Amino acid sequence: MYKVTCMSSARCSQVRGVGRASGSFPTRTSHLLSINYPRAPGGRRWNSLQPSIHSARQRGGGATRQSRRVGWKTTSVVSLAVGTGLLAFGLATFNAKRREARQREYSNEAKFREPKYADVNNLKDAIKEIRHVLGDEDVISTDPEDLHAHGYSEWSSTNIESLPVAVAYPKNTKEVSEIAKVCCKYKVPIIPFSGGTSLEGNFSAPYGGVSVDFAYMDQIVQFHEEDMDIVVQPSVSWMDLNDELAKRKSGLFFPVDPGPSAKIGGMVGTNCSGTNAVRYGTMKDWVINLTVVLADGTIIKTKRRPRKTSAGYNLNSLFVGSEGTLGLVTEITLKLAVVPQEQSVAVVTFPSIRDAASAAAGVMRAGVQVAAMEIMDEVQMKVVNLSGSTAPRKWKELPTLFFKFSGTKASVKDNIQMVGAIAKKHKGGDFEFAKDAQEQKMLWSARKESLWSMLSMRKEGNEVWSTDVAVPFSRLADIIEISKKEMDDLGLFASILGHIGDGNFHESILYDSRVKGEKEKVERCVKNMVNRALEMEGTCTGEHGIGIGKKEALLQEVGPHTLGVMKSIKQALDPHWIMNPGKIMDLPSKS
Incomplete structure (x- = not known):
């Protein structure tokens, strides 16, 4: 870089004669611009004034010794003016482009x-x-x-x-x-x-x-x-x-x-x-x-x-x-x-939530065309029984997969056989099928009424926090198992349920808003679940939207x-x- 500096008025007085002779400067000058050029190899400066200084020394006479050392030519002054102008133009262009770039930055709040x-x-x-x-x-x-x-x-x-x-x-x-x-x-x-x-x-x-x-x-x-x-x-x-x-x-x-x-x-x-x-x-x-x-x-x-x-x-x-x-x-x-020409609804229980989630992922990986595949853990099955929303039916309080099959009679039969084999591989129990349309509705209502069932259990001061995330199939069993363990360790009455067929699951947590620190525990649990989903390349919400509750998570995600x-x-x-x-x-x- 060329460094532009300014000489004092005392130094300027040494070159007044040169200024008058060349017509380049006024007779009274308080400041004079000079340029510090970069050094050449060996420590010497590249200085465009050196030729004129050398010739002034050889000529002698006319000017003082000092003026001969700093002799100026018209071409030197023009070069200085041009250089200074180019420098100023460059700085102005740079600043304009920087301002323009800031305006193009979509994250810039000034927009x-x-x-x-x-x-x-x-x-x-x-x-x-x-x-x-x-x-x-x-x-x-x-x-x-x-x-x-x-x-x-x-x-x-x-x-x-x-x-x-x-x-x-x-x-x-x-x-x-x-x-x-x-x-x-x-x-x-x-x-x-x-x-x-x-x-x-x-x-x-x-x-x-x-x-x-x-x-x-x-x-x-x-x-x-x-x-x-x-x-x-x-x-x-x-x-x-x-x-x-x-x-x-x-x-x-x-x-x-x-x-x-x-x-x-x-x-x-x-x-x-x-x-x-x-x-x-x-x-x-x-x-x-x-x-x-x-x-x-x-x-x-x-x-x-x-x-x-x-x-x-x-x-x-x-x-x-x-x-x-x-x-x-x-x-x-x-x-x-x-x-569809034919529909069938079936439920099957598993010894653990991981087994159920792994079976669901296996069904999807096998390409079976199920119409729906839902999961409810043992807590949610207990909630359904306690609420009486499907009375007189009582359910086994184990992690359960709900399947809906639809299509032609032949395709439904084939899909049921394939899903049954996959469920057995993951420790699933026997399938229970609905006998008719009325029983289909009853079986499926256990899943559809799940949130109502949780809400019906509230007492004075109780609230239900329900939220969801979605992850790739390969991480589904991991996130469900870890999230469920954290809720249990925190002593929260909470259940896992959701649309497991597309990697989307929900947490429903019952808590007492009057107990100090209870809501904060729930918030921490939910935030941890969201963070895990994002770490697994998932999303902070599968179907509930962002609203007010997940704005921070959206920023983290996108x-x-x-x-x-x-x-x-x-x-x-x-x-x-x-x-x-x-x-x-x-x-x-x-x-």
Whole structure:
């Protein structure tokens, strides 16, 4: 590097004669720039002034001895000016590129604007305007019981004190759009609400705002039987949908089956799955298109109705799993499946949870096309017996696998034989099969009612913490065994259950919130389970979403740059951060 320094005014006075002679400097100079060049081999400096100094010494006369030593030529001064200019230009370019690079860094918080939400007066104005625009006093409620029901959930492991300030009840997409326009105008947060059964605080209101309840949007809009698809509103229950399809004798059903109370809108929001996921996949696999109201009230349609398309970005996958942070889903076009010719349900017990998990992994590795494969440990089987949810049936209190087989009669028979052989190899007991459709329902209800069974055991002060992770098949037995041992060592009443066919399992932990340190033990146990899953190249959530409860784990899983990309998408579609704020990612801040 060339080092630019400045000589004192005393030194400058020695070269005034040279300056006047060359016309390069004014007669009075207080400072003079000089350049310290790098040294040449042997310690000598490379100095462009050396030739002129040497010639001045030989000529003698005219100038003083000092001026001859520092003689300047016009070319030297020009070189100095050019060099200094290039140096300044280079520094400016470098700094500009560095600033530009910082702006391109998706993890740079400076990219995102800190939101400012409506004050109390603006909130009142917004509520008044929503009533006026929709022409209905009852379209929005501020009743304390309504607010509590839309901000707190007995299902959720993560509840906060803050509640929404109002609850809106739109009846169609246009009304949702009008609500969004008013909220955007006044910068009021919007929180979507359908079934209210989410587990990670997905519909809580950390910044107040308006909860948009789709209770009146619970209709089947269109049914295209020949095309095997159906258009529904967000508050349609998946169970009611299947009942309706059965009543119409369509021979079709919707295969995604999470908790019994789940609604289609919430299922889209969290990209849920359920017991049939091993055969039929998750929610994202069954959505053809969506009608979405964006933050400013704009209404969009993500796709048209064909089952396949390569037209542009896959916006379905953008909104499915976004938990209402990008827009409000008001209509969903779903694919339907053909009801299988033959179905059978069976249960088999194992001496240990590792044996059961290993058998499940063996079934998947063998490529057996089971319709569902679920696991419940001995604690959960005891809970089912105690709750009486499947009375008069009593279950063996051992780790148990539940299987559902479907297809043709021949394929079901073959699959049962293959699974039976694999189960025996892993110390499984005898299969118990349902004799008819009624018994199938009864057997399977033990799994479907598992969370209800745990909730029913609560006494005053008791809470249930339910959460999930998913890992590759090869690590399934390891993580289940280690997590179960930790819960037992901590003295927690906890059970293991889940959709073991796709590497997804749940912990349900019963604890007393009044006992000092009890909740902290549960939180530590859950955090350790999540960390183990991530260390095993798994995910912090298989189907519950992120909500408020797992934001830290999401950052750990995907890293700051990937989370920054998500934030960039969020800010592009929702510049004021009013759509379900505080979920999936923290709000930007100046700090």
